[in-house]
Amino acid sequence: MAGNVSTLAYVAQPRQRRSLRDPRWVRGALIGAALLFVTLFLVVPLAVVFTEALRKGPGAYFAALADRDALAAIRLTLLAASIAVPLNLIFGLAASWAIAKFEFRGKALLIALIELPFAVSPVISGLVYVLLFGAQGWFGPYLGAGDHRWLGPWANAHDIQIIFAVPGIVLATVFVTFPFVARELIPLMQAQGRDEELAALTLGATGWQTFRRVTLPNVKWGLFYGVVLCNARAMGEFGAVSVVSGHIRGETNTIPLHVEILYNEYNLQAAFAVASLLTLLALVTLVLKNLVELRHRRAREAAAASDLRQFAT
Secondary structure, three states, rough: HHHHHHHHHHHHHHHHHHHOOOOHHHHHHHHHHHHHHHHHHHHHHHHHHHHHOOOOOOOHHHHHHHOHHHHHHHHHHHHHHHHHHHHHHHHHHHHHHHHHHHHOOHHOOOOOOOOOOHHHHHHHHHHHHHHHHHHOOHHHHHHOOHHHHHHHHHOOOOOOOOOOOOOHHHHHHHHOOOOOHHHHHHHHHHHHHOOHHHHHHOOOOOOOHHHHHHOOOOOOOOHHHHHHHHHHHHHHHOOOHHHHHHOOOOOOOOOHHHHHHHHHHHOHHHHHHHHHHHHHHHHHHHHHHHHHHHHHHHHHHHHHHHHHHHHHH
């Protein structure tokens, strides 16, 4: 009797697996639709960018990149990213460590504030800085942004330009890239728990030693991934930077703003040439993302194999 039951189970198992599978034509249709979507909305636009950028030959392509205004836009973009990314790196590490490893009042409010840039339009965030630091803003008279002779000795006392200058662009970039590092690290740290940190503290390690030797090595790949995404957004931001920049050629235009100006002037080849830099940045970001995920997966597999060997011995 037992043999008949095992035979029936053996015969029914492949049938059950086949019944849970979709027909081949369904799988083929879904895969084909996915490939068609990727081709139309990802591959074709990328091909158009590089085709238009090189339409007049490599000489015109590099001439567009060597233009004085284009070089100024590239320098300003790199400057804004080089300031915004480290600031968000430091804040993201501190905020994620506090949220994931400790309990305190206002924790939910802090998480909501971190996610605020995702909910607010970048144009609105740029407008907020204009209302704060512009010529007619709250702090404009104190900073010296505009003509405020009616304030007497307080007028233009500090001569600090925020809006339509580099500081405003940096502030807008910091705001829109604010959540990326923190939102990558918070779930990772919460999943890892606090056992290793508590063990380190029990063994006599200080808080800084625990963070440097336990917490940071455990999140290094997630941290790197967050920095890559933060840098890509910082270099490609348009809305908030457009509001606070003033569109001054050669001074306050970043790469996306310079592309817009060239496109509006019908200088399409130069616009696509400069835009190809952002496209290359997106491709590099994608490659780095996949490398980080592959390295992280291999590290997890190696750790799991090590634990299994220790358990077996």
